[in-house]
Amino acid sequence: MFLRTFAAAAALAGLTGSALAQSGPDLDEALVPFATIPALESVAVSPDGRRLASQCSGGELPTLCIYDLTGGAPPFALEPSRNAEIVDFFWARDRYLVFTVASYESFRGAELYYSRSVSFDAETRRGVQLLNNYGQIYRSSVVSFNNDEPDSVIMEVRNREGIERFEVSLETGEGDTVHRDIGNVTYDILNPSGDVVASQFVDVNRSLYEIRRPNRPRQALYSGEHLSDRPSIWGLIDGGAALAVLFPEGRHQGLQRLNLESGDMSPILVPGLEPGMLYSPIIDRHRNLLVGVRVTENDMPTQIFIDEELAGIQTALEGALGKDRVVLQSWSQDRSVISASANDRGQPENFYVFNTVAGEVSMLGEAYPALAGRQTGEVITLNYDAGDGLDIPALLTLPPGMSQDDGPFTLIVMPHGGPQSRDYATFDWWAQAYAAMGYAVLQPNFRGSSGYGQEFVAAGYGEFGRRMITDSTEGASILAREGIARPGYCIAGASYGGYAALMAGILDPENVRCIIAINAVTDPHGMLGENYSRGAMIGLDYWERYIGSLYMDRENRTAIAPVSRAREIQAPLLMMHGANDLTVPVEQGRGIERVLRRSPLLTYMEIEAQDHYLTTGTARRRVLAETAAFLAEHHPVE
Numbered sequence: 001m002f003l004r005t006f007a008a009a010a011a012l013a014g015l016t017g018s019a020l021a022q023s024g025p026d027l028d029e030a031l032v033p034f035a036t037i038p039a040l041e042s043v044a045v046s047p048d049g050r051r052l053a054s055q056c057s058g059g060e061l062p063t064l065c066i067y068d069l070t071g072g073a074p075p076f077a078l079e080p081s082r083n084a085e086i087v088d089f090f091w092a093r094d095r096y097l098v099f100t101v102a103s104y105e106s107f108r109g110a111e112l113y114y115s116r117s118v119s120f121d122a123e124t125r126r127g128v129q130l131l132n133n134y135g136q137i138y139r140s141s142v143v144s145f146n147n148d149e150p151d152s153v154i155m156e157v158r159n160r161e162g163i164e165r166f167e168v169s170l171e172t173g174e175g176d177t178v179h180r181d182i183g184n185v186t187y188d189i190l191n192p193s194g195d196v197v198a199s200q201f202v203d204v205n206r207s208l209y210e211i212r213r214p215n216r217p218r219q220a221l222y223s224g225e226h227l228s229d230r231p232s233i234w235g236l237i238d239g240g241a242a243l244a245v246l247f248p249e250g251r252h253q254g255l256q257r258l259n260l261e262s263g264d265m266s267p268i269l270v271p272g273l274e275p276g277m278l279y280s281p282i283i284d285r286h287r288n289l290l291v292g293v294r295v296t297e298n299d300m301p302t303q304i305f306i307d308e309e310l311a312g313i314q315t316a317l318e319g320a321l322g323k324d325r326v327v328l329q330s331w332s333q334d335r336s337v338i339s340a341s342a343n344d345r346g347q348p349e350n351f352y353v354f355n356t357v358a359g360e361v362s363m364l365g366e367a368y369p370a371l372a373g374r375q376t377g378e379v380i381t382l383n384y385d386a387g388d389g390l391d392i393p394a395l396l397t398l399p400p401g402m403s404q405d406d407g408p409f410t411l412i413v414m415p416h417g418g419p420q421s422r423d424y425a426t427f428d429w430w431a432q433a434y435a436a437m438g439y440a441v442l443q444p445n446f447r448g449s450s451g452y453g454q455e456f457v458a459a460g461y462g463e464f465g466r467r468m469i470t471d472s473t474e475g476a477s478i479l480a481r482e483g484i485a486r487p488g489y490c491i492a493g494a495s496y497g498g499y500a501a502l503m504a505g506i507l508d509p510e511n512v513r514c515i516i517a518i519n520a521v522t523d524p525h526g527m528l529g530e531n532y533s534r535g536a537m538i539g540l541d542y543w544e545r546y547i548g549s550l551y552m553d554r555e556n557r558t559a560i561a562p563v564s565r566a567r568e569i570q571a572p573l574l575m576m577h578g579a580n581d582l583t584v585p586v587e588q589g590r591g592i593e594r595v596l597r598r599s600p601l602l603t604y605m606e607i608e609a610q611d612h613y614l615t616t617g618t619a620r621r622r623v624l625a626e627t628a629a630f631l632a633e634h635h636p637v638e
Contacts, residue, residue, distance in 0.1 A: 037615070102115040143165070165188070292311075336357050382442075412491070446468045572630070
């Protein structure tokens with residue numbers, strides 16, 4: 001096995017450019033590489049191993065690049081239109097790549113993200129919209145291959161009446177109805193031929209969750225009371241004889257095998273999988289089998305394979321690349337061609353292609369080629385007592401070339417969004433940009449975060465604007481006491497992280513020097529009310545666990561609402577919100593803008609045509625330029 005450079009890497013680099021011009025402060029050229037979207041990520045191998053598809057970058061929006069591994073043809077890119085975004089892709093057949101295009105639409109006062117699937121023929125380089133013979137479809141998805149008809153897939157459309165399923169031609173895009181579900185069936189599990197083998201039934205009025213046999217609704221394979229704690233069906237395993245089902249809590253907590261014939265349930269044992277690990281399935285699409293799990297180990301995403309062949313391939317690549325962490329991204333049907341990625345803590349990913357027959361590893365490219373050879377900040381794992389005996393894990397990113405002994409550092413605290421998510425020790429463009437400016441960046445995985453077990457998640461219930469906030473402020477105080485950070489800090493975050501930043505400014509005014517809140521929640525109960533008005537009872541149940549009841553008394557509602565306590569903020573505040581944000585509507589930001597409109601402390605701006613996730617080059621450059629200038633004025637590096 002040996003390593004060589006993949007010729008297409010240079011062509012890919014040519015696709016990468018700077019983001020569109022913007023108003024506001026200029027971004028330091030040294031920070032521009034951090035604000036670009038990745039040049040390469042999410043690599044998929046075609047079933048026959050002849051082609052690769054990857055998410056790449058033309059500078060502004062994620063783009064699809066397609067590579068010919070056998071014919072020597074140069075790679076080519078599929079770019080979305082100006083107001084659209086490619087959000088997902090996979091190989092449906094050897095020559096057909098299916099991808100989803102999403103775009104923001106506003107019609108008669110209603111706002112939504114409209115998404116449709118496209119089938120692209122890599123041989124003719126022609127694409128067709130799937131289900132193009134049906135109108136009034138705002139969102140559709142491919143739910144199964146169709147082994148009985150090789151040039152078609154099974155697609156699903158959901159509406160108020162239920163689910164309608166279609167057999168759709170990959171060549172023409174036209175579809176024919178093959179199945180309808182009405183009522184409370186929310187999900188069907190299909191075999192490779194597109195036949196229903198089990199159905200998920202949810203009745204929110206009775207908190208009833210069932211996995212049912214097809215056409216036998218009174219014979220549930222599993223029945224229990226669940227809302228937001230409902231199980232997650234991973235897919236078929238054991239050659240289609242059973243389902244892999246993940247129970248987040250309760251007596252079946254963990255990964256279970258549900259036999260489709262008998263209904264018997266038994267644990268799926270994965271060597272190396274420890275209690276509390278955050279994990280998700282790895283399914284071999286070609287064989288319809290569970291082959292492993294994605295986990296987090298030492299704060300880094302990794303994989304544990306129960307498939308011996310794939311485990312051996314992973315070990316071989318780790319040896320060839322000299323890396324402790326190699327992630328297999330995809331593989332051909334015969335596993336002769338493997339795509340993989342590798343990186344160290346705090347470092348951008350590199351992507352590779354492995355030919356298992358020739359024993360040859362080829363480098364495909366880098367996620368951030370403009371940072372190649374440039375030192376990034378060391379990412380350290382910390383743990384500290386939150387003040388009530390609970391141990392809080394956290395990450396500390398230091399300025400490049402620095403160690404803890406070089407402190408004290410000027411500190412930025414960056415709580416993550418979610419809130420039921422977590423930060424990793426992987427490359428974080430935002431944290432690393434601040435580290436490159438000379439800051440130390442603390443990222444607490446506060447109570448309620450995922451990845452540390454259900455008990456740690458549950459510790460956040462009812463603490464949305466309370467201990468989940470002080471977990472972060474306490475971390476800053478401890479770093480100051482230990483001489484790692486200077487007293488006082490700026491706190492920055494997006495989504496729930498932006499909410500946490502606002503609340504920290506209210507709860508810890510003596511130490512907060514400035515606040516940066518991006519796409520922030522400012523009225524938690526207003527968000528609860530939106531779930532209720534839409535009839536999203538499962539979402540309401542989930543958020544009430546963290547926030548408290550929709551009908552909480554006024555005093556407690558006010559206590560956790562930054563919009564109600566905005567006048568208590570004493571530090572300079574920068575708020576930015578995507579005008580097209582439908583996850584945390586822009587009205588959440590405008591609420592505080594109305595309260596503090598005359599205050600010299602507030603700088604408020606909306607980012608035109610941007611969503612919640614900072615997915616474009618424009619959004620990242622704007623956020624980084626504005627926040628860098630704000631920090632230089634109100635919390636400069638000492």
